[in-house]
Amino acid sequence: MDNSFLIISLLALGILFLFIKYYTPKIKGFIGENKASKALKRLNNEKYIVLNNIELNIKGSTSQIDHIIVSDYGIFVIETKNYKGWILGYEKDKSWIQVIYKYRRKFYNPILQNQGHIYALKHVLKNYKYLRYYSIITFTKRATLKTKTYTDVVYINKLVKTIKKYDHYHLNEHTKNEIVAIILTAKTNNRNKDKAVRVNSSMNKNGSCPNCGGNLMERNGQYGIFLGCNNFPKCNYTRNKK
Numbered sequence: 001m002d003n004s005f006l007i008i009s010l011l012a013l014g015i016l017f018l019f020i021k022y023y024t025p026k027i028k029g030f031i032g033e034n035k036a037s038k039a040l041k042r043l044n045n046e047k048y049i050v051l052n053n054i055e056l057n058i059k060g061s062t063s064q065i066d067h068i069i070v071s072d073y074g075i076f077v078i079e080t081k082n083y084k085g086w087i088l089g090y091e092k093d094k095s096w097i098q099v100i101y102k103y104r105r106k107f108y109n110p111i112l113q114n115q116g117h118i119y120a121l122k123h124v125l126k127n128y129k130y131l132r133y134y135s136i137i138t139f140t141k142r143a144t145l146k147t148k149t150y151t152d153v154v155y156i157n158k159l160v161k162t163i164k165k166y167d168h169y170h171l172n173e174h175t176k177n178e179i180v181a182i183i184l185t186a187k188t189n190n191r192n193k194d195k196a197v198r199v200n201s202s203m204n205k206n207g208s209c210p211n212c213g214g215n216l217m218e219r220n221g222q223y224g225i226f227l228g229c230n231n232f233p234k235c236n237y238t239r240n241k242k
Contacts, residue, residue, distance in 0.1 A: 033066050036080045036138055039159050040067060047072045048163075049180050054187050056120045063120035069163065070179050074132030074170045076163055077121060079114040080156075083107075084142035091149040110137045111151045124186045125179060132170050136162060174238070181228060 033053065040050045051068040069076035081087075085103075089096030095106040114135045125131060137153045139145060147153050154162050171179075216227040216239075229237045 033080050033082075035082075035140055035156050036067060036078065036159060039156050040069070042160050043069070043163065049176060051180070051183060054183060056124060056186055058120045058123050061120075063117050065117045065121070068121065068183065070171070070176050070183070071163075072169050072171055072176070073166045074134055075121065075125075075179070076134045076136060076166075077114055077118050078136045078138060078159070079110045079117065080138050080140075081110060082140045082142065085144065086146050087139065087143045088146045089149075090147070091151060096147070111135065111149060111153070114151075121183075124182060128175075128179065131179075134163075134166055177226070177238075178228075 037050075037052050040048075040052075043050065048069050048071045051070070052066070054065045054068055056063045056065065065077060066080045067076075067078035069078070083098050085098050085100035087096060087098060089109060091111060093109050094112070096109050098105045098107060114137060118133050118135060122131075122133070135151050136159070137151065138156050138159050139153070140156055143155075145153060145155070152162050216229060216237075218227060227239050
């Protein structure tokens with residue numbers, strides 16, 4: 001009886017340890033991303049298209065991007081952290097430090113992490129050579145930032161204000177919709193091959209492109225669903241879906 005109780009207790013402790021180790025950081029990360037998503041809803045949706053939780057697979061490496069904003073002013077790539085305690089670090093440090101009283105922990109510099117996300121995004125958008133990319137790192141108020149960086153490292157309540165300081169027009173409406181469609185298509189291809197096949201198989205139902213003869217496929221834009229040529233970017237034909 002005692003042995004059975006001991007075994008059950010050890011198993012319970014093991015499960016609790018695994019939960020704390022593997023799931024608690026994910027839950028905290030989800031909470032932080034959710035707070036950032038709510039903040040980003042305050043942006044004007046005619047000027048900013050917000051994409052949350054985009055996962056891209058580039059050359060065998062997965063890049064999970066918390067938030068991408070395709071805007072009139074360029075592309076914002078946002079990494080969200082929900083850490084507590086003091087956060088110490090410099091622009092080019094390989095690791096930053098989290099300090100909670102006597103506890104100190106190193107974690108990968110989120111600026112470098114976000115540079116990897118931007119690299120993956122540039123690969124997906126390789127046909128757009130002159131896009132402007134803005135990297136922003138945002139923390140919840142659980143943290144006390146003690147960082148010195150050129151890259152924007154801000155609290156979530158300052159996120160929208162930080163985005164709005166970049167106000168030079170760079171992209172027109174058509175190009176913004178093209179970029180969003182490409183990102184969402186890349187996400188679909190990476191996360192759900194079967195769904196991508198269904199999308200491709202439905203292209204013929206939408207008719208042919210009058211410019212090049214390619215198939216038209218449904219895409220989601222700021223103002224709803226539209227049809228675009230599957231030979232994009234070689235062919236830029238689009239039309240509203242009736």
